[in-house]
Each structure stands twice: as C-alpha cells, then as structure tokens.
Amino acid sequence: MYKILIIAGEPSGDNLGSKLIKEMKIQFEEKFHSNNSKKQELLFQGIGGLKMQNEGFVCLYKIEELSIMGFFDVFKRIRKIYSIIFALSNYTKVWKPDLIITIDSPDFCFRLVNKIRKIDKFVPIIHYVAPSVWAWRPKRAKQMSLLYDKVLALFPFEKPYFEKYGLSCDFVGHPISKASIPLDSERENFFKTMEIDDSNEIITILPGSRKSEIKSLLPIYSKLINNLCIQFNNISFVIPIPENVSHYMRPKLNYNKSRVKILSESKIGVDKFDSLKFSLFKFSTLAINTSGSVSLELAKTGTPMVSIYKCGWLFEKIIKSFVKLKSANLINIILKKQVIPEFLFEKCKVLAIESSVKDLLSNPLLQKEQKEAFNKVIKLISTDEYKQSEKAAKISLQYLKEGIL
Numbered sequence: 001m002y003k004i005l006i007i008a009g010e011p012s013g014d015n016l017g018s019k020l021i022k023e024m025k026i027q028f029e030e031k032f033h034s035n036n037s038k039k040q041e042l043l044f045q046g047i048g049g050l051k052m053q054n055e056g057f058v059c060l061y062k063i064e065e066l067s068i069m070g071f072f073d074v075f076k077r078i079r080k081i082y083s084i085i086f087a088l089s090n091y092t093k094v095w096k097p098d099l100i101i102t103i104d105s106p107d108f109c110f111r112l113v114n115k116i117r118k119i120d121k122f123v124p125i126i127h128y129v130a131p132s133v134w135a136w137r138p139k140r141a142k143q144m145s146l147l148y149d150k151v152l153a154l155f156p157f158e159k160p161y162f163e164k165y166g167l168s169c170d171f172v173g174h175p176i177s178k179a180s181i182p183l184d185s186e187r188e189n190f191f192k193t194m195e196i197d198d199s200n201e202i203i204t205i206l207p208g209s210r211k212s213e214i215k216s217l218l219p220i221y222s223k224l225i226n227n228l229c230i231q232f233n234n235i236s237f238v239i240p241i242p243e244n245v246s247h248y249m250r251p252k253l254n255y256n257k258s259r260v261k262i263l264s265e266s267k268i269g270v271d272k273f274d275s276l277k278f279s280l281f282k283f284s285t286l287a288i289n290t291s292g293s294v295s296l297e298l299a300k301t302g303t304p305m306v307s308i309y310k311c312g313w314l315f316e317k318i319i320k321s322f323v324k325l326k327s328a329n330l331i332n333i334i335l336k337k338q339v340i341p342e343f344l345f346e347k348c349k350v351l352a353i354e355s356s357v358k359d360l361l362s363n364p365l366l367q368k369e370q371k372e373a374f375n376k377v378i379k380l381i382s383t384d385e386y387k388q389s390e391k392a393a394k395i396s397l398q399y400l401k402e403g404i405l
Contacts, residue, residue, distance in 0.1 A: 002028075002400050005097040006046040006057070007088075007112060009066035009105025011209050011242055012293055014049030016128060016175065016389075017103050021055040023393035031397075045095070046088075050243065050270055060091070064244050066108055081108065089115040092123075099124050099399050106131040106140065113147045124399035126150045128392060130158045130169065135333070136322040141165055149399065152392050155334070155381060172391040173383035176296045182279045190279045194261050196236045201285040203228070203357070204303070205239045208290035211248050216310045217290055218252055223350045224288065228357065229259050238263055238284070240277050243270070286360055286367075288353070291328035291342070296381070299331055299374035304367045306341045306356050310348040320345070331370075331377055339373040 004024075008017040021044050028042055044056065049063035061084055089112065092100070100116065100123055102109035113125055130153040133141045138161070144151065145165035153159060154174040162169040182190070191198040207214045207221050225237050237260045241249050246266040253262065263280060265273035281287065281301035289295060291309040298305050307329040311319070327333050329340045341356040343349065360366050385391045 001041055001043055002099070003043050003045070003095060003097045005088075005092060005095070005100045006044055006048060006052070006103065007101070007105070007109055008046075008048045008052065008063060008103040009108050010063065011049060011244055013103040013105060013129070014051045014063050017048050017057070017101075018051035018055050019175065019387075019389040020101070020103075020128065020392055020396065021052060021057055023387070023389040024397060025055075027390075027393050027397060045097075047084075054270070060088070066105060085112045085115055088112060089119060092116050093119045096120075097123060098401055099126070099396065101126045101128055101396060103127075104129040110140070110143065110147065117147055124149045126152060126396055126399060128152045129154055130162065133161045134158065135325045136319075141167070150395065152395065154388075157334075170391075170395055171383070172395070173385065173388040174296060174381035175388040176293075176300045177378050177382035178385075178387045179278070179297075179300055181301055182282045186279060187283050190276070190283055193276070194238065194263075194280075196238075196261065200234050200236045201361075202280070202283060203235055203237050204280055204284040204287040204289075205237055206287060206289035206294050207239070207249070208292065209242050209245060211245055212315075213290055213309075213311055214245060214249060216312065217308065217348075218249070220308065220310065220348060220350055220353070221288070222253075224353055224357075225260060227350065227354055231358075235259075235285075236261065238280055240273070240280065241265060242273075286357065288357060291344070293330065295330045295340070296377070299377055302371050302374055304360055304370045305329075306343070306353060306360060308343045308348050308353055310345060316345055331373055334377050334380060335373055339370055 006017055008014050025042055045058040045060055047061045047063060047066065048057050048059050053059050065080065065084065102113060109127065125148050127144065127148050130151050131140050141161050142165045144162065145167040148167060151162050151167060151169040152172045153169055154172065156171045159169045159171055188198060196202065205221055205225065207217050228235060239260065240263040243265040246264055263273065263276055278301060281298055281303045284303050286304040287298050288306050288308065289298065291307045295305065295307060309328050325333060327338065327342060328344055329342050331340050332338055332342065343353050383391060
C-alpha cells in the first residue's frame with residue numbers, strides 16, 4: 001500500500017484534488033495490471049472536500065476549516081489554523097506517507113510543509129498550482145525550493161520563476177482547457193430546467209466562493225441586479241452558490257424569484273451543479289464575476305464578462321502594497337492587455353459597473369473582441385495530454401518509492 005497525504009484548502013483545490021486522485025488510481029492500476037504484479041493500492045488522506053471524498057479520500061479535516069481570506073478572518077482563526085498544522089505534522093510522523101501533495105493555499109501549505117520537513121527531510125513533496133510569484137511575493141519561489149521537490153504549474157510562463165532557484169517545475173496545463181462544453185442544442189432544455197423564459201437573455205452573477213469577499217461584494221451585486229431589472233424586462237439573472245457558502249448567502253439574498261434564479265450546490269449535489277453551471281455559462285449573454293479562476297471557466301464557454309473585486313480596507317491595503325500587477329482578471333494578465341473591463345477596490349462602484357455591463361450588452365464588437373481573446377488564452381494554457389490531470393498524475397506517481405511510472 002502506498003500512502004499519499006493531500007492538502008487542499010479551498011473549493012478549487014478540492015476540484016483539482018478529486019481529478020488528480022481519480023487519474024492517479026487509473027494510472028496506478030493500469031501499471032500493476034500490465035505487469036501482473038502483486039496487488040497494490042493507493043490510500044489518500046488529508047484535507048479535502050466532498051469531491052475528493054467521492055473518490056475515496058479520507059478527510060482528516062474539512063476544507064471549510066481553511067477556506068478563509070482576509071486579515072481579520074485569519075487573525076480570528078489563527079489558533080485553529082496552527083492547531084491543524086501541529087496535528088497534521090504529528091500525524092505525518094506516525095502515518096509516514098510515501099508522498100505529500102499540497103494543492104494551492106500556499107500560506108497554509110508552506111507552513112505545514114515547513115513543519116513536516118523538520119520531521120521528515122526525505123519524503124517527496126509536490127505543490128500543485130504554482131503560487132502567483134509573478135504577481136506578488138516573489139520570494140516564495142526561493143522559500144519553496146527549500147521545502148519542495150516539484151511544482152506543478154497551471155500556466156506556461158510560471159516555470160522560470162521556480163527553476164531560477166533550482167526547484168523543478170512542470171507545466172501541466174490548466175484543467176479548464178480540456179473541459180467539455182454543452183452543445184447549442186441543449187439550450188432549450190437548460191432554460192426549462194431553470195424555469196427561465198427562453199426569449200430572455202441571462203446574466204450570470206458570480207459573487208465568489210469565500211465568505212469574506214462575498215460580504216464585501218454582495219451589496220454591490222444586489223444593487224446592480226435591482227438597477228438592471230428596472231431597465232431591462234428581458235433579462236434573467238442566475239446566481240450559482242457553492243456548497244461552502246450556501247448557508248451564509250441564502251439568507252442575505254432578497255430577490256425577485258421571477259427574475260433572479262439561484263443555482264444551489266447544496267440542493268442539487270456536486271455533479272449536477274457543475275454540469276448546470278457550465279450550461280449556465282454557455283447560455284449566458286454575459287457574466288459579472290468576482291475576479292478569480294472563474295474567469296477561465298467563462299473564457300472556455302465563450303461568455304463575455306465584467307470583473308469586479310473589493311475586500312476589507314486593511315486587506316486591500318496589504319494587497320496594494322505587495323501586488324505588482326494592475327489587473328486581477330486572468331485573461332488580462334495572460335494576454336498582458338486590458339480586454340476585460342475591471343472594477344477593483346475604490347473603482348468598484350455600482351454605476352460604473354452598470355455602465356460597462358450595458359455597453360457590453362449592446363455592442364457585439366466588444367463581445368467578439370473578448371471571445372477572440374478567450375480562444376488565444378485557452379490555447380496558451382492547454383497541453384497535448386487528453387486531460388490536464390493525466391499529466392499531473394503521471395508526474396506525481398513518479399515520486400512514489402520505486403518510481404511507479
């Protein structure tokens with residue numbers, strides 16, 4: 001039996017982790033089956049979410065315990081965070097994993113790995129999703145070179161930042177580049193499922209996946225929806241709500257049920273939620289999103305967007321002190337030009353966002369420009385493998401004892 005400790009600290013990490021586990025099991029079984037070797041198996045434990053648990057992952061701590069953002073959120077839960085680090089490092093000493101994989105959440109993961117390295121200097125450790133050292137805190141790359149054996153990067157331009165310090169880094173591609181997109185013929189069925197008049201246009205509202213950012217942005221989204229509802233009779237709004245923020249968001253949404261629909265993961269389950277979310281993106285005229293990885297999902301489905309971001313005043317000052325980039329939208333960052341309208345921090349005002357949304361709704365040329373940019377970005381973040389998790393799994397298995405693959 002090979003024991004693998006995986007640490008995923010947020011919903012996006014749970015998604016990546018579940019696909020990685022699934023692919024690792026497939027490749028592992030194929031290897032031993034073809035060699036007629038003695039039966040072996042992989043055992044996965046650590047921190048994860050529902051998707052990872054659905055793949056047989058043993059969850060020692062729930063992902064919600066780490067899915068935090070903002071100075072005050074961290075400060076209020078600092079004792080809890082360090083108690084998890086202490087407990088997991090001690091558990092590692094006893095359990096003796098053959099491989100450790102940390103996924104995103106660098107601030108937590110690096111502290112945990114630093115603690116583990118004092119216990120075990122030789123266990124191979126991989127970090128999946130390179131931290132944005134090209135945007136802020138570049139010294140993390142050097143720090144990682146002392147802790148990790150390998151970094152798996154989602155973007156091709158990230159490799160040199162880590163190889164500079166002798167840390168092996170492989171570009172594995174971004175998972176969204178291989179995602180399946182709903183067919184145009186599925187449009188009618190989707191509108192029926194969502195109980196939306198098929199003559200209406202849809203605007204998708206994406207407030208984020210963390211309570212702290214939702215707290216800052218939900219009043220802006222609510223006012224924006226109200227304003228647009230007054231001006232347009234043929235627009236329906238849909239808000240997808242992830243499981244981890246469902247209990248927080250639902251009581252705060254005062255909405256017109258005939259114009260605003262809620263797509264709730266807690267009500268329909270993970271798989272159906274993911275499927276309907278991609279259909280939603282595909283058949284939306286545009287989306288208004290909190291800056292983050294969802295920008296790439298929208299790009300994959302060809303959904304024009306306007307991005308916004310706002311947070312607590314102290315965390316905002318910290319970000320502005322360290323971040324080197326003027327843009328937060330990944331499309332703009334990758335292409336190094338302003339294709340997607342962005343309203344960040346003090347510029348995140350309802351009337352300014354509303355004006356940009358109306359421009360995008362009424363101007364097909366602006367929509368076309370965005371869609372052309374999306375095609376370029378998806379090609380840049382894609383690899384030759386059939387799916388991104390395939391390459392990540394193959395590299396990870398090579399770090400098990402005896403080099404499985």
